[in-house]
Amino acid sequence: MRLFIEKLISGGDGLAIGEDGKKVFVAQTLPSEVVEASLEQTKGGYNLASVDALVEASEHRVQPACPYWGICGGCDFQYADADYQAQCKQEIVVDNLSRLGGLERGSYHLEPTVTGPAWNYRNRVRFHVDVSNKHVGFLQRKSSSLVRIESCPILTGQLNALLSDSKPLFEAARKLMFANRGGKSRYLEVPAFASERKVSLLDKEIDITVGEKRFFVTSEVFFQSNRYLTAALGEYVADKAIGTSVMDLYSGVGTFSAFLAQPGRRIVAVERQKQCLQLAKKHLGDCEFYTDAVEVWAKRQYPSVDTVVVDPPRTGLDQGVPSLIASWKPQRIVYVSCNSVTLARDLQRFASEGYTVTTVRVFDLYPQTFHHEVVVVLDRREN
Numbered sequence: 001m002r003l004f005i006e007k008l009i010s011g012g013d014g015l016a017i018g019e020d021g022k023k024v025f026v027a028q029t030l031p032s033e034v035v036e037a038s039l040e041q042t043k044g045g046y047n048l049a050s051v052d053a054l055v056e057a058s059e060h061r062v063q064p065a066c067p068y069w070g071i072c073g074g075c076d077f078q079y080a081d082a083d084y085q086a087q088c089k090q091e092i093v094v095d096n097l098s099r100l101g102g103l104e105r106g107s108y109h110l111e112p113t114v115t116g117p118a119w120n121y122r123n124r125v126r127f128h129v130d131v132s133n134k135h136v137g138f139l140q141r142k143s144s145s146l147v148r149i150e151s152c153p154i155l156t157g158q159l160n161a162l163l164s165d166s167k168p169l170f171e172a173a174r175k176l177m178f179a180n181r182g183g184k185s186r187y188l189e190v191p192a193f194a195s196e197r198k199v200s201l202l203d204k205e206i207d208i209t210v211g212e213k214r215f216f217v218t219s220e221v222f223f224q225s226n227r228y229l230t231a232a233l234g235e236y237v238a239d240k241a242i243g244t245s246v247m248d249l250y251s252g253v254g255t256f257s258a259f260l261a262q263p264g265r266r267i268v269a270v271e272r273q274k275q276c277l278q279l280a281k282k283h284l285g286d287c288e289f290y291t292d293a294v295e296v297w298a299k300r301q302y303p304s305v306d307t308v309v310v311d312p313p314r315t316g317l318d319q320g321v322p323s324l325i326a327s328w329k330p331q332r333i334v335y336v337s338c339n340s341v342t343l344a345r346d347l348q349r350f351a352s353e354g355y356t357v358t359t360v361r362v363f364d365l366y367p368q369t370f371h372h373e374v375v376v377v378l379d380r381r382e383n
Contacts, residue, residue: 112361343376359375
């Protein structure tokens with residue numbers, strides 16, 4: 001069947017309308033393309049299809065640069081030029097906020113998407129290691145098989161060096177195996193993080209400079225993985241914070257807390273992982289640390305706070321958290337999200353608590369993939 005791709009949806013599939021009026025989701029397509037496609041699955045409210053032939057290709061379509069494209073499951077958006085990738089991601093975010101969050105386009109200020117180099121940007125990764133066969137790589141697309149990788153074009157040089165000389169990865173994998181931390185997978189997952197000078201495997205502690213800030217991290221804790229844009233993200237969040245009392249929820253190793261700090265400002269960091277806060281205490285000075293789950297911490301009767309920064313996991317905020325945050329009456333909430341679907345849901349909850357979205361900005365932290373980061377600023381409506 002012939003289909004016209006209207007737009008991209010979360011996850012990257014193209015949306016078309018079939019002759020029967022039913023939605024059809026088509027992978028690896030771009031807006032305005034015309035394709036010949038075959039149905040793969042029929043669902044209740046939509047169908048899934050795959051491309052047989054491109055009838056009219058987008059001017060933004062390019063040949064994927066990675067030799068492992070289509071085999072490795074790591075990247076899913078190499079078929080569009082980098083600038084257009086960022087444009088598409090912004091459109092996906094705006095569409096989600098409109099359809100799922102009830103935010104009309106034009107009701108808030110949409111700032112230009114922040115972009116950086118599209119290759120060799122990623123400094124955090126999880127390698128899959130086959131100890132018995134001495135193979136290292138990533139899982140195959142839609143499969144549990146291992147794809148041996150000699151070099152990955154989105155990784156930094158230091159991480160690619162581990163693919164060239166994998167001895168440190170095998171040693172780390174054996175440590176996991178002997179510690180019975182390998183899980184049920186036939187392959188061992190070895191996390192790696194690279195700073196400017198050093199590489200962390202497993203729990204090895206290293207330092208990294210981001211902008212003018214110095215952090216202590218290991219590969220086992222979360223830290224943003226774009227070496228070019230992490231500073232820009234931190235500076236942007238700090239620029240949007242107001243007042244002398246700021247709370248950083250899901251603070252991790254204190255990335256945002258470090259950028260938020262300024263003379264006379266009280267910073268409260270809340271993070272459930274003790275390892276993260278132990279590292280944060282090494283590079284953060286005047287900051288109050290609390291080891292707790294945010295949904296538990298938020299139930300406290302907390303004194304007034306000017307700005308609350310939230311950076312939850314992909315699942316978003318626990319259902320009751322927005323109302324609890326609102327009970328502290330912060331003038332501003334800065335919401336950092338890696339999933340604009342759950343973000344849109346949470347923005348509706350904040351709206352019911354008297355908060356209005358004023359600014360939205362997308363950060364293209366993950367070129368060659370459909371993953372994106374969004375920062376939304378919400379201000380309390382005056383009664």
